[in-house]
Amino acid sequence: MADSQDEMMEYLAHRLNFIYTGLVATCDDLPLPIALPRSHDGVSSIDALAALRRAADIADEVPMPESPRAALYTAIMMFLSASDLFALLIGVEYESHRADAALALLTFSEMYILELAAWLASDND
Numbered sequence: 538m539a540d541s542q543d544e545m546m547e548y549l550a551h552r553l554n555f556i557y558t559g560l561v562a563t564c565d566d567l568p569l570p571i572a573l574p575r576s577h578d579g580v581s582s583i584d585a586l587a588a589l590r591r592a593a594d595i596a597d598e599v600p601m602p603e604s605p606r607a608a609l610y611t612a613i614m615m616f617l618s619a620s621d622l623f624a625l626l627i628g629v630e631y632e633s634h635r636a637d638a639a640l641a642l643l644t645f646s647e648m649y650i651l652e653l654a655a656w657l658a659s660d661n662d
Contacts, residue, residue: 545636549623552643557585559650564592566657567609569599586620589613599658603632608653615646 564571571592574585594609619642622635 542631542636545633546631549619549626549639549643552626553616553620553623556619556643556650559563559618559654560589560612560616561646563609563650563653563657566654567599568601568659571599578644582620588616589617591613593617603616605653608649608656611647612646612653615642615649619643619646626641 561573561575564573566581573592574587593610598614599606599609619636619639622639626632626635626639637647
């Protein structure tokens with residue numbers, strides 16, 4: 538793997554960890570909190586992804602308006618899709634379009650996390 542590919546994979550791993558941490562914090566702050574495993578607890582990526590899938594499944598049950606509920610669901614889906622692409626990059630073959638798509642998905646996930654966090658910080662109107 539070329540140096541630039543190694544750098545991209547390191548950056549993707551960092552972004553995945555950063556965005557996951559944001560999802561954990563945001564899910565903790567929901568009107569009906571959703572507990573996700575914390576990465577510093579030595580949680581495996583398999584367990585974290587399974588917890589995120591469960592969180593997406595129950596997102597409709599969180600008592601909040603449709604817009605923040607959709608932001609929660611979309612942030613999780615974008616993160617899971619980026620994780621899938623990351624796994625392909627590792628397990629199959631590095632393709633720059635997969636790496637670029639994973640970064641784009643993580644950017645959207647972060648955007649929706651920030652949107653949800655803003656709603657949570659407001660008076661929840």
